[in-house]
Amino acid sequence: MVETKSSRGARITWPLYLLFFLIAGVTGAIISWGFLTESLAVLGIPDPGPITTAGLPLLRAGAWLLAALSVGSFLFASFLLSPRQGDIRRAYLTVDGLIASRTGAVAALVFALIGIIMVPLVLSDVSGQSITEAIKPANWFVALNQVADAKAWLISAMIALVVGGAALIAPRTWMWQPVWLVGAILIVAPQGLSGHSAAGGDHDYGTNSLLWHVLFMMLWVGGLMALIAHGRRLGPNLQLAVRRYSMIAATSMVAMAISGVINAAIRVRFEDLFTSDYGRVIVAKTVLTFALAIFGWWHRTATIPRLTSGNSSPFIRVAVVEVLVMAATIGVAVSLGRTPPPPPRVVDLSPMALTMGYDLTFEPTVWSVWTIWRFDIMFTTLGIFLTIGYLYGLYRLKQLGEAWPWQRTFWWLLGSITLALAMSSGIGLYMPAMFSMHMVAHMMLSMVIPVFLVLGAPLQMILTVTAPNPEEPGLHEWVQAFIQSTTLKFLFHPAVNTIQFLTFFYVLYITPWYDLMVKEHAGHLIMNWVFLLSGYIYYWDMIGSDPKPRENTVLRRLAWLVFSMPVHLYFGVYLMQLSQILAEDFYRTLGLPWDIDLLHDQDVGGGIAWASGSFPLVVVFGALFLQWLKEDRNEAKAYDQRADDTEDEDLEAYNQMLARMNKNVS
Structure with missing residues (x-):
């Protein structure tokens, strides 16, 4: 389109682009x-x-x-x-x-x-x-x-x-x-x-x-x-x-x-x-x-x-x-x-099938949610790709003779398989039709699955199995560039990361955005991607083992976690106290074949949002505690090494200071 001859024998390409355009x-x-x-x-x-x-x-x-x-x-x-x-x-x-x-x-x-x-x-x-x-x-x-x-x-x-x-x-x-x-x-x-x-x-x-x-x-x-x-x-x-x-x-x-x-x-x-x-x-x-x-x-x-x-x-x-x-x-x-399509396979479609693409025939229960299935082409496929990619990474690690903690493999596979199963189970099926099930899926995508995935350290695996090649930058250099990018560094500022994680919750449900998004399949896709990516970025900074553009101390991350959790928990309380039914017109047009109290269902969704906030705390606090122990051991090791190198100059200087203070007091 804009190519020009750079040397003898080189040829312009825009005529070919025009030919391709005309053929199509x-x-x-x-x-x-x-x-x-x-x-x-x-x-x-x-x-x-x-x-x-x-x-x-x-x-x-x-x-x-x-x-x-x-x-x-x-x-x-x-x-x-x-x-x-x-x-x-x-x-x-x-x-x-x-x-x-x-x-x-x-x-x-x-x-x-x-x-x-x-x-x-x-x-x-x-x-x-x-x-x-x-x-x-x-x-x-x-x-x-x-x-x-x-x-x-x-x-x-x-x-x-x-x-x-x-x-x-x-x-x-x-x-x-x-x-x-x-x-x-x-x-x-x-x-x-x-x-x-x-x-x-x-x-x-x-x-x-x-x-x-x-x-x-x-x-x-x-x-x-x-x-x-x-x-x-x-x-x-x-x-x-x-x-x-x-x-x-x-x-x-x-x-x-x-x-x-x-x-x-x-x-x-x-x-x-x-x-x-x-x-x-x-x-x-x-x-x-x-x-x-x-x-x-x-x-x-x-x-x-x-x-x-x-x-x-x-x-x-x-x-x-x-x-x-x-x-x-x-x-x-x-x-x-x-081109006129042939008659549809099913002629008499219900309002629910026209809106969601399929029908729900019975009220969900704890048992039925895990016994009905409909393959989710977007997120279950993503979960399969993540699983296969990680297993291939393990294969490459074995070829290279590199050790890899089994805990990372456990967490990653737990996250990718949970993503694949949840979105194709009754959770994904009922998510568009009920606010309570929407909230279950929302919490899993933003606060459960990301916690599992970040503990798998996928970027560290890529950096380990790929060799650096500065002359011909490849996957190793691309991942490093992504980790060290200015945009990611900005997102990893504790205040920015906390705000982006919490803002999506409030903006989506307090403003009219939820009413607009829930009516279309595209809206559900956008929400699900936002939930997943926002949660991943937040927990990557909080507990992730991957390299980060900005390394915050454990105590600093813990402080931001303690600050953000009450704000998130209040979000559930807000939903439970809300007297207005979100997207009421949409939910009523579905014509669910069982009696449903939309306000009660919304209260249940608020309770799920409130209760689910405590789930990641167990894993997150556990991961932060282990990282704090590791950080403390590294500091002690660094101090011992410095003491060996300087023959305890710091300790000697400290003892001399105490002696002078004691002499002055006397």
């Missing part, structure tokens, strides 16, 4: 146009005109590719290519890293422009108005208030505008690039939370699987585009970048296949795959995905080995064709939004 957009537009008559008949709306019919899938597919290019470019600048020599926290990007970062920024800004254009296009598409009518200022408010897709595009455009603008003006240091990478990933989050997957039965499965699908698509497609650009401008260390990317690509391919199957299975019966247009489009997308897997095999067996001899042309040529297939796949996927 035209594919989506042609398929959508072919289903136009059927779509209008199903929706019962007039024809919005050729600009909307062709322009919406064209721009939507192009926007997805631009988002992928932004993610891949920042991924390349962050982790596929090393910065200049020196301290990685202050190291500036190389010329190639700077070009990749600028490409990611420009791609985000162009996405923002398309996102704004998509607001009236979406309104035109769903209402049948012509684009000239939908683009009028008065209709923008209609679109943003009544059309979820239009609102999602505007939010994505705002995120892209912030990421792209900030990335262009920020210092060209390596430390900023992971920040922009996270921001670029967030650009597409609103899109993953809207559309067919976010509506109807099982939409919790649809939304969560789509989010995983979109994340790995961005990394896979975007990373490959960044590698193509680097190879065409004859950038150095292409072999290193490809080696790092290959693991991402393999993981992405598997994750996309699994998440794609789940997403299709909840919307289409098997027989519909070959008898409906919607099913045939899914089959076409599946075939293209298998073709991409063949390209991956081709790279591993033929093109990547030739990089060792300095011959990058075969890899780049095959990668260009691969991205063309990827672009066509994105175009096919985009056309699903305009």
Whole structure:
């Protein structure tokens, strides 16, 4: 997009980006146009005109590719290519890293422009108005208030505008690039939370699987585009970048296949795959995905080995064709939004199923909570990843002959397995439907699971199993940079950390935020992630064994713990005394099949919040006591060593001072 010739033989890449854009957009537009008559008949709306019919899938597919290019470019600048020599926290990007970062920024800004254009296009598409009518200022408010897709595009455009603008003006240091990478990933989050997957039965499965699908698509497609650009401008260390990317690509391919199957299975019966247009489009997308897997095999067996001899042309040529297939796949996927789906598997959905994605048939009990299950694709999958990753770390420790305390393994596995089981058990199932169960899940995510996880010391494990390599910074240096980052150091100030931990409790339930968040699946996802991350940061500082950017003494941490616990306990008292029912309208619309006193259920939730505050105290105080003993032993050992080195000069000076004081008194 912004690459220029840096030396003889180097080639610009923006024409390829434009070609990828056109392949994706035209594919989506042609398929959508072919289903136009059927779509209008199903929706019962007039024809919005050729600009909307062709322009919406064209721009939507192009926007997805631009988002992928932004993610891949920042991924390349962050982790596929090393910065200049020196301290990685202050190291500036190389010329190639700077070009990749600028490409990611420009791609985000162009996405923002398309996102704004998509607001009236979406309104035109769903209402049948012509684009000239939908683009009028008065209709923008209609679109943003009544059309979820239009609102999602505007939010994505705002995120892209912030990421792209900030990335262009920020210092060209390596430390900023992971920040922009996270921001670029967030650009597409609103899109993953809207559309067919976010509506109807099982939409919790649809939304969560789509989010995983979109994340790995961005990394896979975007990373490959960044590698193509680097190879065409004859950038150095292409072999290193490809080696790092290959693991991402393999993981992405598997994750996309699994998440794609789940997403299709909840919307289409098997027989519909070959008898409906919607099913045939899914089959076409599946075939293209298998073709991409063949390209991956081709790279591993033929093109990547030739990089060792300095011959990058075969890899780049095959990668260009691969991205063309990827672009066509994105175009096919985009056309699903305009293709009439087959009849749903369950036609008569209850208000509860429409709201939550599934039905609850009986009142929860202590027994039933642990005997009913529904796999949580987001957090149970996360728990499985955490478990597998830690076990692999233990395997690497054994290979290196490094000792590792069994207690750390116990705590980590307890935390990751608890996360996986809790969110797929009745706790996760009843959480959206009852305030008391919401509070059980809230307390587990913020005050139980984080306590277990931080005692597992995962970052210390990574630092132990990876070798430092300042010349080609890798995982070891990345973790060190994260630990020593200014942002983390700020968060680890005792006052800041305590405030962030307590603020979420009060802001969420005292303000109208809870009423807004609890109504949507996206709101539950955001709350759960905030609970988990906030608790992890708090207890990492309080009792974690991992290295920290700011080491506070045990007594200081204990003082802040004693200060924060009463504030947290009062939060439970506040809920129990509250006479107003939080999110009352939402809970009443669910139509639970058993009698429930919402105010009493809220009082129970307050009691759970109050009582659960005492649970981590046992573990936290125990961990702090052990750390205090260790700190005291280290101080005593340091004093003894100093005394040996100075022949007890400190003790002699102290005795002389006492003697002088005694003489003066006499």
